[in-house]
Amino acid sequence: MTVQEHTEPGGWRVFHATGRAPQVSPALPEPPPWRRFRGGPLQPAPPDDPEAAERRLGPGEITPQLAQDEIDTVNAALLLRRPLLVTGPPGVGKSTLAYVIARELGLGRVLEWNVVSRTTLRDGLYSHDAMGRAQAIAAWQAGLRDAAPPDSEHSDAQLPPALGEFITLGPLGTALLPYDRPRVLLVDELDKSDIDLPNDLLHVLENGSYDVPELVRDAAGVARVHTDDPGGYAVVHDGRVECREFPIVVITSNGEREFPAAFRRRCLPLEMRVPTREQLLAMVEGHLGMRPQGTEELVDLFVQRVQAGGTHSLDQLLNAVHMTTAGGFQGDGHGVRLVEMLLRDLAKGR
Numbered sequence: 001m002t003v004q005e006h007t008e009p010g011g012w013r014v015f016h017a018t019g020r021a022p023q024v025s026p027a028l029p030e031p032p033p034w035r036r037f038r039g040g041p042l043q044p045a046p047p048d049d050p051e052a053a054e055r056r057l058g059p060g061e062i063t064p065q066l067a068q069d070e071i072d073t074v075n076a077a078l079l080l081r082r083p084l085l086v087t088g089p090p091g092v093g094k095s096t097l098a099y100v101i102a103r104e105l106g107l108g109r110v111l112e113w114n115v116v117s118r119t120t121l122r123d124g125l126y127s128h129d130a131m132g133r134a135q136a137i138a139a140w141q142a143g144l145r146d147a148a149p150p151d152s153e154h155s156d157a158q159l160p161p162a163l164g165e166f167i168t169l170g171p172l173g174t175a176l177l178p179y180d181r182p183r184v185l186l187v188d189e190l191d192k193s194d195i196d197l198p199n200d201l202l203h204v205l206e207n208g209s210y211d212v213p214e215l216v217r218d219a220a221g222v223a224r225v226h227t228d229d230p231g232g233y234a235v236v237h238d239g240r241v242e243c244r245e246f247p248i249v250v251i252t253s254n255g256e257r258e259f260p261a262a263f264r265r266r267c268l269p270l271e272m273r274v275p276t277r278e279q280l281l282a283m284v285e286g287h288l289g290m291r292p293q294g295t296e297e298l299v300d301l302f303v304q305r306v307q308a309g310g311t312h313s314l315d316q317l318l319n320a321v322h323m324t325t326a327g328g329f330q331g332d333g334h335g336v337r338l339v340e341m342l343l344r345d346l347a348k349g350r
Helices: 003-007 050-057 068-080 096-105 121-125 130-147 171-175 197-207 261-265 277-288 295-307 314-324 334-342
Strands: 084-087 111-114 126-128 167-169 184-188 209-211 222-226 233-237 240-242 248-253 268-271
Touching: 050 096, 068 084, 068 268, 096 184, 096 248, 111 171, 121 126, 121 171, 121 197, 171 184, 197 209, 197 261, 233 240, 277 295, 277 314, 295 314, 314 334
Parallel strands: 084 248, 084 268, 111 184, 167 222, 184 248
Antiparallel strands: 126 167, 209 240, 222 233
């Protein structure tokens, strides 16, 4: 494998895990014929969210955490327009990968779908505020009665509330809108979902489209709906949404249960490893902008506990380093117990 293979224009590798924002967003390779979609009308480019990216990645350069074979897996998912199923211990940066991809490829705000045991497919696609619409229609009817005499020619001049104003597309539904470049969708902790959700996702992940039944039945034909982006709107025709570019879907799992074979067949697997000591030191420096005195000792303690089989998160290490460098903090007595609490084994429930 030569350097030219990694850098030549138009090559299939467009992601290099640097996390650096590009001056010009790189073009993605063409999808295979069976992963091309024709959705429309084309939506405007999504907003950016640099504050969210900085919270996830830190203000400085990110530390490379993926090996070359893992970077190739990400690039394969980009080329084949298939979701990534990212596994690994809690706190190793699985969800952060979505933000690295979005920033490095210049794809704008990451759409987050945080899954819990009660989550359904519709939660990710859209919501319909039926109660709000019923109240708005009642208020509209009352306004008509109060504003015009019964036989007035203008009694029906005011239009009723549009159905689209009470439809909000969820993260998955927004990601499948027809954008010129793919959106990045983070489906976080899918293994916590109801057993049916992965199977329910199969049709959407395969076809890149879905229907909003309320809009399908609406006589208007065209609806302007809210999206998951703050203040965002989209136009939907005949109640059907189909992508133009299949989104970059990063699905994370902590391995609490297995997924059906049909679901796994549609995803590319990526197992993230625990960062090394050198990577942890660089991550702390990247997030805090410095390497405070005593960082090495805390990183060594953190690594020892991880190697002993405990469940720990990078957030714990960052909290401990930041706490011990706060003004007036004493690293003995009560301070030692506080550090122990911050670096506790999360698997023990306290």
